[in-house]
Amino acid sequence: MMSETGKLEEAMYTSTDELDRELHDQEHSQEMADLYAQSLQEIAEGEIVKGTVLEIRNEMVLIDIGYKSEGAVPIKEFLSPSGELTVKVGDVVDVYLEQKEDNDGLIVLSREKAEKTKVWDDIRLAYEQGEAISGMILGRTKGGLTVDIGVRAFLPGSQVDLRPVxxxxxxxxxxxPMKVIKLNQRRGNIVLSRRELLEEERRGLKDKTLQSLEEGKIIRGKVKNITEYGAFIDLGGLDGLLHITDMSWGRVGHPSELFTVGDEIEVVVLKFDRVAERVSLGHKQRLKDPWEDVDQRFPISSRIRGKVVSLTDYGAFVELAEGIEGLVHISEMSWTQRVKHPSKIVSVGDSIEIMVLDVDKVNKRISLGLRQIEPNPWLSIEESYPVGMRVEGTVRNLTDFGAFVELDEGIDGLIHVSDMSWTKRVRHPSEILKRGDKVEAVVLHTDKTNRRISLGLKQSQPDPWQSTVLDKYQVGMDVKAKVVRLTDFGAFVELEDGVEGLLHISELSHERVAKPEDVVSIDQEFSLKIIKLDANERKLGLSLRAYLDSQNATNKTTDQAPPDQHPSDPQGEELEAS
Structure with missing residues (x-):
């Protein structure tokens, strides 16, 4: 058995250990209290802290942020737009410390405010450092667009792109990506610019492009804008002009026929002014000039096929190959037809056979002929219309000097005004013919070189001088005649149909006559005497005073004259031919 002394010593040791343990617990509790108090002093309400999800309840999520008690966040702040929970137990999340303790001793936290605060912090940092942030266009608003960058922001229309949209x-x-150009968190005002980023990017590309550009280099670019005279090509921060004349070796009516905005194309640097930053570009120069060997590909007199690509008043342009066109002049379209416009013969898009007439490599011109494909009817015109042949045709046109008669399609002959009547003096073809008349004529002459046929209308009828006048009339004969027209030198009278003669002013009276109308008038009938008859010249001269003189001699009456006929002295003027 333990002695009393041993028991006493054991009791002393036990009380000492318990005391030590009690003191240690007190010290630990105080240390924990101090640490907790210190930790609460290190954070402040309104700060964002990290916490671990401990428990998910129906209405809230408990989060441990490393302090004496947990924090509570409404569960709705962890739900997606579709209603799905976005966290699980153990996830570490950022939360906003709204209140250190509420009435229940819990720390009040907010996930939503943490996210918004973090977004504003990121926006402020991007604004201060001039960095880009990403935003989604939500919709239109007055003057621009609303953008989602975590919070709503405004993108003015002038800041959307380099050019107005x-x-x-x-x-x-x-x-x-966009740039924050104005920020006011208190008012919740954020203004963005996409244009500034594009300009910065363009300046960087421009510097790089300027260093690499050189004349003759082939580069790629994007069609940025199209005008009537060409297209502007974005070479990478620098625009170059591709003129319409440098787009294709062939004909280009408008740049839009070849390119559209946004097309990526290869171009050749033709000229480059580094100081003025001007670039002239070419597209057709990537390929060999098709005109270099055009005389070998299309020799003169060769027959080829081509496509009509354009019509003008003076002819038709025909594409012979890519970049090569020739002109069929209007005069080379038909041997016989008088072509007023190329559209009467060909249309745009027609495939036609033509003959090469001439090639000019220097001026890049090719003359083509369409009519040369067919035989020239004028080469055999003498066989088709021999002299003396009687032909029929239609009066197509009247001129001051004659009438054109269509004998065949495209073949016309001319009846000169002098070949319209044997006896009448025809001043204008309309006295004998009118357009559309069917006539019979005789071929008088053919000229295949100048493509002319001379016709005679009177030659298709008997010559009255041979069949009537010489047999029926003689000098000294008295005849009846009617005045048909007056001239300054006398009056033309008709003896019978188709037979006319001249009553010269000197043969009207023995007295001096100033004007024929002082003695005679149109349609007045007289008895006259034939005083001249020239078969070769086809002239018939008549005299009123000679007739009167002969009547006076016969009647031996010197002071009597028929009504409306007054003898007078001759004036001595010569008789002029009709």
């Missing part, structure tokens, strides 16, 4: 609606739903 007409259709802003097509951008809705798309995301772009």
């Amino acid at each position: 007409r259709d802003l609606d097509r951008l809705i739903g798309k995301s772009f």
Whole structure:
């Protein structure tokens, strides 16, 4: 058995250990209290802290942020738009410390405010450092667009692109990098610019492009804009002009026939002014000039096929190959037809056979002929219309000097005014013919070189001088005649149909006559005497005073004269031929 002394010593040791343990617990509790108090002093309400999800309840999510008690966040702040929970137990999340303790001793946290605060912090940092942030176009608003960058922001229409955008609606739903150019968190005002980023990017590309550009180099670019005279090509921060004349070796009516905005094409640097930053570009220069060997490909007198690509008043342009066109002049379209416009013969898009007439490599011109494909009817015109042949035709046109008669399609003959009547003096063809008349004529002459046929209308009828006048009339004969027209030198009278003679002013009276109308008038009938008859010249001269003299001699009456006939002294003027 333990002695009393041993028991006492054991009791002393036990009380000492318990005391030590009690003191240690007190010290630990105080240390923990101090640490907790210190930790609460290190954070402040309104800060964002990290926490671990401990438990998910029906209405809230408990989160441990490393302090004496847990924090509570409404569960709705962890739900997606579709209603799905976005966290699980153990996830570490950022939360906003709203209140250190509520009435229940819990720390009040907010996930939503943490996210918004973090977004504003990121926006402020991007604004201060001039960095880009990504935003999605939500919709249109007055003066521009609304953008989602975590919070709503405004993108003015002038800041959307380098050039004004007409259709802003097509951008809705798309995301772009942008730059914050104005920020006021208190008012919740954020203004963005996409244009500034594009300009910065363009300046960088421009410097790189300027260093690499040199004349003769082939580069790729994008069609940026199209005008009537050409297209502007974006070479990478620098625009170059592709003139319409340098787009194709062939004919280009408008640049839009070859390119559309947005096309990526290869171009050749033709000229480059580094100081003025001007670039002239060529597209056709990528290929060999088709005109270099055009005389070998299309020798003179060769027959080829081509496509009609354009019509003008003076002819038709025909594409012979890519970049090579020739002209069929209007005069080379038909041997016989008088072509007023090329559209009467060909149409745009027609495939036709033509003959090469001439090639000019220097001026890049090719003369073509369409009519040369067919035989020239004028080469055999003498066989088709021999002299003396009687032909029938239609009066196509009247001129001051004659009438054109169509004998066949494209073949006309001319009846000169002098070949219209044996006896009448025809001053204008309309006295004998009119357009559309069917006539019979005789071929008088053919000229295949100048493509002319001379016709005679009177030659198709018997010559009255041979059949009537010489047999029926003689000098000294008295005849009846009617005045048909007056001239300054006398009056023309008709003896019978087709037979006319001249009553000279000197043969009207023995007295001096100033004007024929002082003695005679149109349609007045007289008895006259034939005083001249020239078969070769086809002239018949008549005299009123000679007739009167003969009547006076017969009647031996010197002071009597028929009514309306007054003898007078001759004036000595010569008789002129009709």
